[in-house]
Amino acid sequence: MIIVTGAAGALNGSTVDHLLERVPPSEVVVVARDVARAQRFADLGVEVRRGDYADTASLPAAYDGADQLLLVSSNDPAGDHVALHRAAIEAAVSVGVGRILYTSHQAAAPDNPFRPGATHFATEQLLAASGVPWTSLRNGFYAHSLQWLAGPWRETGVIAVPGDGPVSWTAREDAAEAAAAILLSDGAHDGPTTLTAAEAPTFAELAEAASALAGRTVTLRVLEVDEWLAAQAAAGVAEPMSRFQLGFYEAARDGFFAGTDPLLGELLGREPRTAREALAHA
Template sequence: MIIITGATGALNGATADHLLQHLSPSELVVVTRDVSRAARFAALGVEVRQGDYADPGSLPAAYDGADQLLLVSSSDPAGDHVALHRNAIEAAASVGVGRILYTSHQGAAPDNPFLPGATHFATEQLLADCGVAWTSLRNGFYAHSLQWLAGPWRETGVIAVPGDGPVSWTAREDAAEAAAAILLSDGAHDGAVTLTAPAAPTFAELADTASEVSGRTVTCRVLGEDEWLAAQAEAGVPEQMAGFVLGFHRAARAGFFAGTDPLLGELLGRAPRTARDALAAPA
C-alpha cells in the first residue's frame, strides 16, 4: 500500500493522480488535515484518512499499513517545520512503514541562505537516523515560481534581481510525475535523489528567453540588495517576504541551485519541461 500526505495540494495531488493510472484505488491511501478537501479521491474509491503533523497522536493510525509513505514538506507559515517533520517520521517508524519518501529540494544544506534549504537538510538527517528505508526527492526550484520571482517583466521589459546565478528551473508537474515513478519502482532509489531540468539558466539568460517568447526586448538588471529591497518595499511587498526571496537570490548566486541531473528525464521517458515553457505560459 502507498500512502500519500498532502494530496489536496498541487504536488502530491498530481503524484496521486499519476499513481492511479497504474494502481487500483484500493492500493492507495491519502492523508489530509481536512478530509472534506479530499472528496475527489474518496469518489474514486481511495481511502481518505485524517492526519496532521501538528497533532502527533493522529499520525500512527493515518500511516498504518504503508509499504511506502510519501511525506510532503510542511508549508505551515507559523510552524517549526523540522519539528513537524520529526512528528511524521517518528509516527511512520512506530507503525513499521516500509519506506519513507520526502519531498525535499535541491540545495538542501545547513548553510543555504534560502531558509527551506536548511529545513530540508535537517529533515534528511532525521530520515537517515530513523531506522526506516528512505528516499529524499530533491526537486529543482519550481519553474512556476518564475511568474513572480522574475517580476512584472511583461509590463516593464526588465527582470530586476539582487544578484544573479544559475537555477535549474524544474516543472512541478514533472517532479510530481517522477515521484510517482519512484514510488512504483518500489525501492529502486535510496537516499537523496536529485530531480531537475537539464539546464540551469541565469536570470540574464532568462531575459533573452523572455525576449524570444514575448517578441519584445527584455533585459536583466542586477541591483544592489539595498536598492532591490527598497524597490520591493515601494511595491508593497511585506518585509518578511522580501527577505525570504532575497535568501533565494543569495543562494542562486552562491550556486546552490546550479546543478543538473539526468534522472528526471530518465524517469519521465521524455525531455522535462524547461524554463522557456514557464516563461511562455500565461501569467
C-alpha cells in the same frame, strides 16, 4: 499500500493522479489536514484519512499499513518545520512503515542561504537516523515560481533581481510524475535523489528567452539589495517575505541551484519541461 500526505496540494495531489493511472485505488491512501479538500480522491474510491503534522495524535492511524509513505514538506508559515517533520517520521516509525519518501529540495544543505535548504537537510538527517529505508526527492527549484521571482517583466520589459546565478528550474508537474515513478520502482532509489530539469539558465539567459516570447527586448537589471528591498516594499510585499525571497537569489548567485541531473528525464521517458515554457505560461 502507498500512503501519500499533502494530497490536497498541487504537488502530491498530482503524484496521486499519476499513481492512479497505474495502480487501482485500493492500493493508495491519501492523507490531508482537511479531508474535505481531498474529496475528489474519495470519489474515485481512494481511502482518505486525516493527518496533521501539528496534531501528533492523528498521525499513527493516518500512516498505519503503509509499505511506502510519501511525506510532503511542511508549508506551515508559523510552524517549526523540522519539528513537524520529526513528528511525522516518528509516527511512521511507530507503525512500521516500510519506506519513507520525502519531498525535499535540490541543495539541501545547512549553509544554503535559502532557508528551506537547511530545513530539508535537517529532515534528511532525521530520516537517516530513523532506521527506516528512505528516499529524499531533491526536486529542482519549482519553475512556476518564476511568475513572481522574475517580476512583472511583460509589463516593464525588465527582470529586476538582487542577484543572478544558474537555476535548474524544474516543473512541479514533472517532479510529481517522477515521484509516482519512484514510488512504483520497488525501492530502486535510496537516500538523496536529485530530480531537476536538464538545464540551469541564469536570469540573464531568461531575459533573452523572455525577449523572444514578448517580441521586444527584455533586459536584466541586477539591483543592490537595499534598492530591491525598497522596490518590494513599494509594491506592497511584506519585509519577511522579501527577506525570504532574497535568500533564493543569494543561493542562486552562490551556485546552490546550478546542478542538473538526467534522472528526471529518464523517469519521465521524455525531456523535462524547460524554464522557457514556464516563462511562457507565467
